[in-house]
Amino acid sequence: MSHIIILAVLDGIAYGSLVFLVAVGLTLVFGVMRILNVAHGSFYALGAYAAASLGLGLTALGLSPWLSYPLFVVAAAAVGVVVGGALERLLLQRIYRHEEALQLLVTFAVFMILDNAQRLIWGVQPYFYSEPLRLLGNVSVAGITYTAYQVVFLPLVAIAVLVALRLFLRHTLAGAVIVAVTEDREAATAIGVDARRVFLITFIIGTTLASLGGALAAPTTSILPGMGADMIVLSFAVAATAGLGQIEGTAVAALAIGLGRSFAVFFAPELEVLMPYLIMVLVLLVRPEGLFGKATARKI
C-alpha cells in the first residue's frame, strides 16, 4: 500500500510540475494585465512543436542531443517573444479598455486561429522528440522504473522557475514594477510606470513559460494539433484553485491537482479526468478567491 502511495506521489509530482509551468504563466499574465488568456494553451502547443522541430533539426544535422536542453529554452523564448510579443503589440494593446467579455473573446479568437495554424504548419501526424528523455536515463523507485526526466528533471525545472520568478519579482527593479502594477495599476501609472512596457514584458514572460511547458512536455508525449485545448482548461483550473495572480499558490495547486489525478489513477480511475475540476469547484465554492487569493473590496 505505502509502496503504491510512493508511486502515486511521484507521478503526481511529475505531472504537477509540468502543469505548474503552464499555469504560472497564465496566472502571471492575469495578475498584471487582468486578462485571462484563452490562447495560453496554444502557446503550450506551439512550444512543443517548436521544440520538437528544433530537436529533429539537431538530429538531422547530426549534432549532440544534449544541445536540445538549451534549445528548449531558446524555442520557448522564441515563441514567447515572437508570437506572444506580436500578439500583445498588435492585438491586446487595442483592447485593454474593452469589456472583459470582449477581451476574453479576443484571446478565444486567437486560440482558434493558432490552433488551426498549427495544423497548417505541422500537419496532422503526431510529432515526437524523445531524445532528451532517453539521455537522462531511468531511476528505480520501490522497484518501479521511472524516467529521470520526469521525476527528477521536470520537478527541478519547476522549482527553478518558481525560485527565479520569486527572485525576479522581489529583488529586481523590473520585477518590482510588475508587482506594483499588479497591486495597483492606477497608482503605478500615476507615478510614471510605463504600463505598456510592463504589459508587453509580462505577456512575453507568461507565454514563454507556457511554451517552455510545452517544450519540456515534448519529449514525453505525442505532439498533436489540438493539444492546447485541454491544457488551457487544466491550467485555468490550477490558477483558479490557487487564486489568480498567486505565483507560489499556483505551485501548491498544481501539485495538489497532480496528486489528485495520480491517486485517482491508482485508486479510482473513473475519477481521473474529473479530479482537477472537482478540486477547482470545491475550492472556489469555499474560497472564491482561491486558496491563496486575497479578496478586495470596492472603495466608495
Place this chain on the structure above:
Amino acid sequence: MNALISVRDIAIRFGGVVAADGVSLDVFAGDHLAIIGPNGAGKTTFLNICTGYLKPQRGTVQFKGRDILGSSPRAITRLGIARAFQIPQLFLEQTVRENMLIAAASAARRFAPFARLADIPERGDVESLLALVDCADVADRKAGELPEGKRKLVDIALALALKPEVLLMDEPTSGVASSEKFAIMDTLVAALKERAVTAVFVEHDMEMVSRYANRVAVWSAGTISRQGPPAEILNDPEVVRTVIGG
C-alpha cells in the same frame, strides 16, 4: 427623545490606521446633522458602518432600537436608511430616468418580470424628484454622460426615490457649481423637511454646515470630539484650528 440611529463605542482600524476608536453618536428624528472633521478622519467610514458596508471591530449600531450591525447595505436600505455618495454611484449606461425608476420600483417592490419599467405607477414621483434636483432636462441622457455636479444631484435623488426615513449624504454638493449649490440645497432641504426625512451629511464646506445643519458633530482623531448646535461648534477655537483650518 429616542434616537433614530444610535451608535455606541465603535472602533475600526485598517491595518495600522485607526479610523474610529470609541465613537458614540445619536441621530434623532428630524435632525439635520452635519459631521465635520479633517480629511481622512474617518467620516465616510462612519457612513459605511451605519449602512453595513463595513463592519467595525467593536461597538453597536441600532436603528430605532433594533441592532443593525452585521446587516447588509441592502437590508439596512430596506429598513429606511438611504445613502448618497461622495463619488456619485450611478448606473452610467442607463438614462437618468431609468436610474430613478429602478430606485422607485425597488422602493415599491415592483418586480413583475414582464411589466415595463417606464410604466410603473411611481413614474410621476420620479419626474417630480428630477425636477426638484433640477435634473428634468437631462432625464433622457445616460448617467455616464452627465457632468459631475449633475451626477451628484441624481445620486441624491436616487436615495430620495427610496422614500427613506433617514438620508445619509457624503458631501452632497461637492462638485456642484458654487453658483447653484445653495439654490439646490435650499430646495433639497425644504423637500427633506416636507417629507420628514432625517438627514446626516458629511461636509467640508462650513457655509453649508452653518446654513443647513441643526446639529454638528466633530470627528477628529477617531473620536467625536464635540457636538452641538452649529453656531457654538463652528466658533469654537479648537474646532477652527483642527478642522476648519486657519
Place this chain on the structure above:
Amino acid sequence: MATHSSLRRTALAVAALAAIAYPLVTGSSGSFLTIVWAKALPVLGIILLLQAGQVSFGHAMFFAVGAYTIGFIGRAMAGGDLALLLPAAALASLLAGLVIGVFVVRYRYIFFGMLNLAFSMVLFSMLDKFIHITGGSDGLRIARPAVLGAAMERSDYETVLYYVSLAILALALYGGARFLDSPLGHALKAIKSNETRVEYLGISARLVLLVAYVASAVLAGVGGALVGAVQGIATPDYAYWVRSGEFVFVAILGGTGHVAGALAGAFVYEFIRSAAAAYVGDTWQMTLGIVLLAVILFAPRGIVGMAAELWGRITSASARHGAASPEAAPDAASARDARPLRIVGGGR
C-alpha cells in the same frame, strides 16, 4: 419617429413572414435554419447575463442538460413525444440552473466565468466518462419522437421542428425584450455598471442575477434539446468549453445591446461556419477566428449595433446626437480601469 417604428414593424413582419414561408416555398425542411433558431436560444441566454456584465464560459452545460434530457427520456419511452420532451428539457435545465445558479451568482466577472467553466467541465467529464449511461464520447442517440401522438417521417418531423423552434425563438425573443425592459431587467443592467448602488437601492443583486441565470439556463436547455432533436444525437461536446465560448462568440457577433443580436449572430455564425466548412475546408476555424477578431476590433456592438447605426444614418440625419456616442463613454472606460478586482458580488 412614427414612420420609423412602422417601418421597423414592417421589416419585422416581412422577416417573420419569410421565416414562416421558407419551408413552404423552398420545399426544403430547412434544417440549417432550424439549427439557427435553436442555437439563438442559448445565445439569448448569454446576452441576458451580459446585461449584468457577466460572461459564462460554461453555458454549454445547460445546452447538454437539455439535449441529454430528451435523449434519456426518449430512450426510456421508446422515443417519447416532442410535446413532453421539450417541457421536460426546460424543467431539467431550470432545476440545473437553479442549483448551480445559487452558487455561481455569488461570483463576478472572471470568477463567475471560471466557476461556470468548472461546472461545465465536470459535466463534460461525466458525460464522457460514464459511458454505460451516457454513451460516452460517441454520444447518446436521440430517437425520433412522436409529435402529439403522431409518428413522423423525417421530412415531416423536420418541418415540425422548424416551426416549433421558430415559434419558441420568437416567443423567447419577445419575452427577452420584455424582460429587459422590466424593472428586473433594468436592475440586471444596473448590476453591470454599479452593483454597490444596486444593493444600496435595496435590491438583491444576487437574486436578480439568479433570475436571469435560471432564465438563461432554460433557454440554453431548450436550445440544446432542439438541436439534439434535429441532430438525433447528444454528445459530450455539447458541454465542452469550446462550445460555451462559441455561444459567447455568437452573442458578441450579433451584438449584446439587443435581444435580436442572438438571432442575427446565430444566423451569421452558422452561415459563415457552413460556408467556411464548404469553401475553405481546412481553415474554417481560422476563418471564424478572424471574423471574430474583426467584429471585436471594428464593430464591438455586433451586427445589431452596426445595423442600428446604419439605420440611424439612413433615417435621421437630425436625430444625430442620440446615435452619436456608440462607444462607451470615456468615463465608463476609465471606470473599468479603476475598478478593483471583484470576486464576490452582493453585499460588499
Place this chain on the structure above:
Amino acid sequence: MKQGGKWAALAAGLGLSLMLSAPVLAQQKPSEIKIGIATFTSGAASVFGVPGKQAAELLADRINKKGGLQGVPVKLYFIDEGAGAETLTNEYRRLVENEKVDVTMAAISSGSCVNLAPLAEDLKMLNLLWDCGTQRIFEEGKHRYNYRSQANATPEMMAALLYLLKKKPDFKTIAVVNQDYAWGRDSWELFSAALKKLKPDVQVVAELFPKLGAPDFSAEISRLLAARPDVILSTSWGGDLDTFVRQANQRGLFRMSTFVLPLAESSLQRLAGELPDGVIVGARGDHYFLHPEYKDDADFKSFVEEFKQRTGSYPIYPAFHMAQAFAALEAAYDKAAAANGGAFPDREKVVDAMSGLQFRGYGRPITIRPDNQGLEAQLIGVTRTTSEYPFPIIDDIMIFDAETIMAPPGKNSLEWIQELDASFLETPAKEYKHGK
C-alpha cells in the same frame, strides 16, 4: 376521395408527368459521379482521416484516368468529421441536398456513423461505411442504403485474441489500457467476454481507460509496472497509442509484458525505434503494405508506391479501407450496369447491386453479407526489426477468414461470443514468415 379529391388529382397529374420524364433522365449519363466523403481533416483522428483522404484523391485520379465509373468521371467532396456533430450533419445534408452527390462514404468515427447512417437512410442516399468499427449499426437495425465495405470490431478483436492464445497460450494475467470512448470500451467488452469464455482462469489485473487524447500515461504505466501483468492489451490508436508506447518502452514495460496492439499497424512507421520486437499488432482487416499474398502483385505494388511517392509514407489501414470503398463502388456500378442491360444505372439500381456484392481492394476479396456487413479477412502478426525498413515490420503473420471469426448475420456479437467453445481455438489461419 372526398375533399382531398382535387389535391389528389393534382398530385397524380404531377406524379405522372414526373414519371414520364423519369426514364429520359435515367438513360442519360450524368457528366460526373459525385462522391461525398466524411473524414477527419482536423483533430487527433486526422492521423487516419488525412491518409484516407489522400488515398481517395489518388484513387479518384486513377479511376478518372481510365475513364471513370461506367464511363463517367468521379468528383470528390470532403467534409470534416472533426468539426463536430452538428456541422458534420449539416455538411452531409449540404452534400446531399445542394451538391447533389450520388454516393457518400461516411465515416471514420463510430460516433459519426451512428449519427449519419440513419440520416443517409432517411435521405435515401447510398452510404458506404468505409472505416468505422462499431458492430452495432447492422446488428441493431435493418438498412437499405448503408453498407460496410470492411469488417467490424468483432472479427478484429477475435483475430487478436486467437493470435494471442495460439502464440502465448499460458498467460495468467492481463491488463487493458484503452481510450475512454465507445471503441475502447466496446472492443474490451468483446475481447474480455471471449477471453473469459475461452480461458476463464485469466485474471484481469487492471482496467484503465484514460481519456481520448490523453497526453500523459505516466501514472497508468506506474500502475501497470506495479501490477506486472503477463499481457497488456491496448486498442488505442494515433497519438495516444504512440505516446503510450513511447512512455511504456522508456520505462521497460515491454520487457515485462506481452503487448497486444490490434490497431498498431497504423503507427508502425512513426514508432521506429520505439516498438520492440515481439509485440502483437493488427491492422483492422488484412491491410498491410507488405501483405504476404499480394505484395508482389503489380496493381498492389503500384498503389503502395504511388501512395508513398505522393505522401511520403506507406499506406496504412485507412488508406486501404478507402481503397475498398472505391472498389465496392466500382463493382456496384459495373454490376448495376450489367443488370441494366449495359445502360448507365440510376441510383436505386446501384443500391440494389450492393447486396451480395463481391469486390477486392488491395487485400483479400470482400463480400457484402445480407445484413449489409462486409466480410473482410483479418491480418495479425508480431513486430520485427529488419534492415530493409527504418521501422518495424509485421512478421509471423496469420490471416483469418472473416466468416470464422464473426457473428453470423442477424446475431448479436456478444451473444455469439457466449456460444464459443474450445473448438474456436482451432480456427484455421494462413501463416506467413517474413521473407519466405
